[in-house]
Amino acid sequence: MTFIRVPKTWSISENKVTSADAYFNRRRFLKTLLGAGIGASIMPIMGCVDSSSSSSSSSSSPPTLEETLDLPTIKGFNTNPAFASVDRAIADDKIAGSYNNFYEFGGGKNIWPNAQNLPTENWKVEVTGLVKNPQTFDLDDFKRKFTIQERIYRFRCVEAWSMVLPWVGFPMKELIAAVEPRSNVKFVRFTSFYDPKITTGPGLIFGSLPWPYREGLTIEEMNNELAFFAIGIYGKELPKQHGAPIRMVIPWKYGFKGAKSIVKIEFMDTQPRTYWNTIMPSEYDFEANVNPNKPHPRWSQAEERFISSSLNWELKKTLPYNGYGKYVANLYS
Ligand code: MTE
Numbered sequence: 001m002t003f004i005r006v007p008k009t010w011s012i013s014e015n016k017v018t019s020a021d022a023y024f025n026r027r028r029f030l031k032t033l034l035g036a037g038i039g040a041s042i043m044p045i046m047g048c049v050d051s052s053s054s055s056s057s058s059s060s061s062p063p064t065l066e067e068t069l070d071l072p073t074i075k076g077f078n079t080n081p082a083f084a085s086v087d088r089a090i091a092d093d094k095i096a097g098s099y100n101n102f103y104e105f106g107g108g109k110n111i112w113p114n115a116q117n118l119p120t121e122n123w124k125v126e127v128t129g130l131v132k133n134p135q136t137f138d139l140d141d142f143k144r145k146f147t148i149q150e151r152i153y154r155f156r157c158v159e160a161w162s163m164v165l166p167w168v169g170f171p172m173k174e175l176i177a178a179v180e181p182r183s184n185v186k187f188v189r190f191t192s193f194y195d196p197k198i199t200t201g202p203g204l205i206f207g208s209l210p211w212p213y214r215e216g217l218t219i220e221e222m223n224n225e226l227a228f229f230a231i232g233i234y235g236k237e238l239p240k241q242h243g244a245p246i247r248m249v250i251p252w253k254y255g256f257k258g259a260k261s262i263v264k265i266e267f268m269d270t271q272p273r274t275y276w277n278t279i280m281p282s283e284y285d286f287e288a289n290v291n292p293n294k295p296h297p298r299w300s301q302a303e304e305r306f307i308s309s310s311l312n313w314e315l316k317k318t319l320p321y322n323g324y325g326k327y328v329a330n331l332y333s
Contacts, residue, residue, distance in 0.1 A: 062113055069097050071237040074148065074168050083151035086323070088316075089308040090152065091163040093234045099311065100241045101157065102260060104192070104199030104213065112241040117198050118261060123245045129189075129267035132180040139245055142231060145178060146170035150235070151228060151249075156290045156322045158254035161313065162304040167249050168232030173223045181219060181267045188222050189272035190215045190248055191264040209279065215248065215259040216272040216286065218331075226251055226327050229262075252324040254288045289332070292318035 098112050105114040128134045142148075148170055156162045193199065194212030221227060228249040231238055238244040243260025250257045256276050266272075276284035283297050292302045305313035321328050 063116060065094060065098055065112060068112055068116060068239050068241065069093055069234075069236070071239060073236050074143075074232045077148040077150055077168055079150040079152070083153065085152055086154055086164055088154070088164045088306065090166055091307060092309050095307060095309070095311065096163055096165060096233070097239050097241055099307065101159075101255065102241060102243065103209075104194070104201060104211075104261075105241075106201035111201065112239075114201060115239075115241040117200075118193065118240045118244065119198065120240065120245045120261075123263075125246060125262055125265060127175065127179050127265045127267075129265075130182040130185045130269060131267050132182065133178065135179060139231065142170060142229070142246065146174045148231070153226075153228075153249060153251040154319075154322050154324075155249075155251065155255060156304060156318070158256055158284065158288070158296065158301075160296075160299060160301060160304050160318075162306050162316070163308065166234055167228060167230040168235060169228050169230035169246075169249065171225065172227040172229055172248075173225070175229065175265070176219070176223055179267070184269045185219050185267045187268045187271050188217050188219060189264075189266045189268055189274075190217075190259045190262050191266075192243075192259045193261040193263050210273070210275055213259055213275045214272065215257050216274050217250070217257075219267070220331055221250070221328075224328055224331065226324055252289055252321040252328045254290060256284065257288050287332075289328075290318060290322035291320060293320075 099109045100111055100115070101109070102111045102115055105111040105117070123139055125137045126134075127137065137145075148168065150166055150168050152164060152166045154162060155165050192213040196211075199211070217227065228251075229246055230243075230249045231246050233239070233242055238247065243258075243262075246262050247260040248258040248262065271286065274286060277286050290301075295301050301318055303315050304318050306316045307313050319325075
């Protein structure tokens with residue numbers, strides 16, 4: 001499939017935006033972990049690295065990319081007029097569905113085949129902690145209780161690539177209203193699916209990292225108009241590689257804040273530890289707002305590689321808060 005092969009033009013010169021993909025996924029990632037003391041226990045098994053070969057359990061022929069995207073349409077939603085478009089083209093669904101970060105299923109971008117092992121049937125999300133009304137929701141509960149809508153949002157990864165994606169889901173603040181947080185709630189922690197028998201990538205370093213993947217927001221951030229739970233994309237149910245069946249979408253923050261395949265949401269009075277912030281706090285701060293003026297320690301954030309109809313990206317200026325300052329700047333004043 002040629003569209004998932006990274007073209008030569010992708011390897012941009014070091015003096016522009018340093019490719020963080022290389023850092024995240026390969027030897028430099030491991031070296032950095034080792035430097036931070038996190039990976040000491042993995043040294044003896046380094047020869048076993050092969051994130052591309054992990055667990056394809058099915059003996060029948062694996063689905064094609066198109067089949068993984070060919071999911072049921074979500075019925076009865078409207079596009080929210082406040083978020084009906086942005087001034088950039090929506091990404092092609094096959095590009096977006098084959099260029100993913102989902103470390104539970106591999107260290108590269110091409111995790112969509114392994115992600116098909118994610119078991120999404122009878123999915124439940126436990127909402128608990130400092131709330132008056134703790135509840136466990138299934139997907140039908142979300143569709144029945146909350147205002148399912150489409151929102152076209154900019155998406156900006158900390159690795160300095162970006163897309164525009166048409167999510168279908170519901171505002172996080174509707175969930176807050178349903179569970180009624182107690183007055184001492186300050187933060188909310190979101191936990192992704194984790195089962196070491198299934199979430200088998202990236203091979204050797206798996207056991208050394210702070211799984212499950214967790215993210216956190218302040219309660220004010222979660223209550224912001226923009227904060228969104230996606231249960232779909234392109235009008236259909238969420239493909240597994242995008243974090244089925246429900247994931248966070250926080251468009252003014254770097255993409256790593258948007259945990260995928262959520263199983264638990266906890267309302268807390270202290271700031272939770274989160275996945276990337278635990279691994280490398282100096283590089284992945286808890287707040288992680290998109291900011292062109294605050295470089296990542298190893299690459300600039302002033303520009304981004306915008307991806308839409310092919311992986312031939314276009315360099316664009318990064319916008320403060322990813323272009324959503326009018327909704328969120330007041331949270332940080
Ligand atoms: N959630 C989990 N559980 N595991 C991950 O590895 N990666 C994050 C985020 N959520 C990640 C995750 C990062 S770094 C990004 S950029 C986005 O998911 C990518 O979302 P996408 O693959 O749908 O574009």
